[in-house]
Amino acid sequence: MNIRQVREKIDSVKNVKKITNAMELVSTIKMKRAQQVATEAKPYQTTLETMINELTANLDANFSPLLKTGEYEKGKELVILISTNKGLCGAYNFNLFRFLNKSIAISKTDFIVIGKKGALFVNKMGGNIVADFTSNDPLSSVPAIFDMILDSYLAKKYSDIAIFYNQYVSTLLSSPTRFDLLPISFKPKNAEINEKIQEYAVEPDPTELVDQLLKSFIEEKIRNFLIQAEAGEHSSRMISMKNATDNAEHVIYNLTLLRNKIRQEKITYELLDMMTSKESVEN
Amino acid sequence: MDTIKLEIITPKKIVKEVEAESVTVPTATGEITVLAHHMSLFSLLVEGIVKIKEKTKEEFLAIGGGYLQTDGDTLRILVSRAYGQHEIDEELIKKAVENAKKIIKTSTDEKEKSEALATLRRAVIDTKLLKKRRPKSI
Missing domain, CATH: 2.60.15.10 (F0F1 ATP synthase delta/epsilon subunit, N-terminal)
Structure with a gap:
């Protein structure tokens, strides 16, 4: 490489560094916002869950078609896949897809995809996409997604509806997770709640109320997973952009060394030239 | 109390x-x-x-x-x-109501219609809310 090429290279790496740095900052802000949304949504979810637990405690598990009962036929599966719209977020999507590929037979499953990357992946693997809810604001399509899965579940098109997403563990870690949305399975309740529940009057009618509660519960779960996936996406992008910035710095350091070395070499050669020519003239 | x-x-x-x-x-x-x-x-x-x-x-x-x-x-x-x-804008409600009414009249799409009906229902509640007296000390 000559010195001009090295200089050009340094300039371009500097530009890349500026861009990755800016993307890191943007992702940091977006991540914080997503985390805030997640914390603010928390009370609703926990209250909803306690309500359902208290109410279902003294009810028979067979009253709602949404609840898991002992014997049910295993049929086709519907999977909701939450991925990202944009790349440049490290191994975020890749880990999720690998997990998906391991857990189910993609070509035999129907999919609802949220996120461009997931749609591309499912397509490539020969999965059947029944709906694509990709958008910049996926939270607004939650009711539509919920209606769709509920309808197709009640029409007995699918025996299982599961959701695959990246669970937000910490800023450094998102772990691919599978959650079974339908049928709903609840943990066994303890006797203490069971006694407490007897005191409640329920209007208009327990089964109707619980049915509604269960539906809200599923919808809320989808919303929650979307929020988590978003927080994970941004933190993952933030980290990969930070790595890219650090790496660019490293490359710039090495290239600068190279540039200085070439320049020094050039000067040395010029000096040598001058000295030899001077000596030859004097002689 | x-x-x-x-x-x-x-x-x-x-x-x-x-x-x-x-x-x-x-x-x-x-x-x-x-x-x-x-x-x-x-x-x-x-x-x-x-x-x-x-x-x-x-x-x-x-x-x-x-x-x-x-x-x-x-x-x-x-x-x-x-x-x-204080979070409701009267002008916006009026506009939403007009829009929804138009959709209900003209649209043939069931989904669009039910969405418009929901907007209308919400708008009615909002206007009711606005008509209530403003919060004040008793």
Whole structure:
């Protein structure tokens, strides 16, 4: 490489560094916002869950078609896949897809995809996409997604509806997770709640109320997973952009060394030239 | 007068957390008022207006559908959305109503129509809310 090429290279790496740095900052802000949304949504979810637990405690598990009962036929599966719209977020999507590929037979499953990357992946693997809810604001399509899965579940098109997403563990870690949305399975309740529940009057009618509660519960779960996936996406992008910035710095350091070395070499050669020519003239 | 701890929670945030003297809510079977030491109750709420009476003031909130749970000490209201009078823009409502009416008249798409009907229903509740007197000290 000559010195001009090295200089050009340094300039371009500097530009890349500026861009990755800016993307890191943007992702940091977006991540914080997503985390805030997640914390603010928390009370609703926990209250909803306690309500359902208290109410279902003294009810028979067979009253709602949404609840898991002992014997049910295993049929086709519907999977909701939450991925990202944009790349440049490290191994975020890749880990999720690998997990998906391991857990189910993609070509035999129907999919609802949220996120461009997931749609591309499912397509490539020969999965059947029944709906694509990709958008910049996926939270607004939650009711539509919920209606769709509920309808197709009640029409007995699918025996299982599961959701695959990246669970937000910490800023450094998102772990691919599978959650079974339908049928709903609840943990066994303890006797203490069971006694407490007897005191409640329920209007208009327990089964109707619980049915509604269960539906809200599923919808809320989808919303929650979307929020988590978003927080994970941004933190993952933030980290990969930070790595890219650090790496660019490293490359710039090495290239600068190279540039200085070439320049020094050039000067040395010029000096040598001058000295030899001077000596030859004097002689 | 004894007070009951009121929590109004939506998926977005906790809208309200106050000590209230009485709370009037629209349930699926009709409007009820909850006072302190109310019997334990679970109920289904429908779209409408919640009236909250605190020691010194009264307040109205428009809510979407949801649930109510009380054990006499605390009253938890879980709804899809809740907002007060100052959060509503009269002009915007009027515009939304006109739009919705147009869609109901012209559109053939069932989904669009039901969406427009929902908007209209919400707008009616909003205008009702606006007509209530503004919160003031009693």
